[in-house]
Amino acid sequence: MNNKPQARIRGIGSYLPQKILSNSDLEKLVDTTNEWIVTRTGMNERRIATKEECTSHMGAYAARAALEKAQVTAADIDMILVATMSPDYLCPNTAGLIQTQIGATRAAALDIQAACTGFLYGLSIAKALVESGTYKNVLVIASEKMSSFIDYTDRNTCVLFGDGASAAVVSDSGKGWFVDTVRLGADGELADLVIIPAGGARHPASQETVEKREHFFRMSGKEVFKHAVRRMEMAAKECLDATGLAADDIRWLVPHQANLRIIDAIAKQMNIPDEKVYKTVHKYGNTSASSVAIALDELLQEQQLNHDDHLLLVAFGGGLTWGAALLTQT
């Protein structure tokens, strides 16, 4: 008999700030229109954290919600993984800040930087830690305060992003969503396509970097778009091949919410009908690492799902990085 533990998501939680930034608010900040934003991105509004709501705070709120749903206490958590590209500080890590906020005193704490793919990278690490028998309960958190790094004078990027957090308790037992397969990829050759140029060791903060606005997020949108569709489709197909499932077997596709046109293109390439594709992009924009699990949390609250239903998660981000995960309800 095979006694190997099988990682499952026992509980999911998310947190979105109250404050809304609408397309008409953005029309007052940059040379854009509601019509352009809606037709090119599918976004109507996004949430923006207050000064007091930091990445760690939003992550802690989402984590508490996930723990409650999983019926696991903070003291039971062995490891906290935080996926973020907008940490409270470069040092210390955000995982440690959340560890103390939620009282997970036994937990080790580690940050992961894989931009918008961060939650799936975290899920893959959690699966490995649980299935190797190293840990029983791993808390995977994705939290982003992108508004701290967005240049609200740059219309190419400022319309796209919002703030928010999500979390999942990954355990070796209990009911939930079996993390069947995760497939990840990266291409560092294309690192320049999504970048915050200064503030790291290569270009430390200086008067010049501030004047050149190099501490803000920059993206070559058109290039990223092409890679996003191709890579997410590839990762999703790898996941299906690994499990012997077909696109028809998927109950819901839960994609990274970067752009409605990207989501529609992937669904079309995979022959997954629109009614099986879960979308939050219209109301939250791109919340980077946290977007996939925010959507997953809402989906699980809204829809009645059954034993053996399959969900396919796909994500793509700076790095470049990408990934897909197949979940099955236990």
Ligand code: COA
């Ligand atoms: N309002 C009005 N016009 C805008 C605009 C805005 N907010 N942003 C860009 N434009 C303009 C551009 O300046 C350009 O004008 P030009 O032709 O005079 O130079 C024109 O619109 C077309 O820009 P383009 O970049 O070709 O638009 P697009 O259709 O590719 O859409 C994105 C731009 C960013 C929405 C799209 O490329 C995208 O979603 N990319 C992927 C993002 C992503 O996946 N991110 C995930 C990783 S973080």
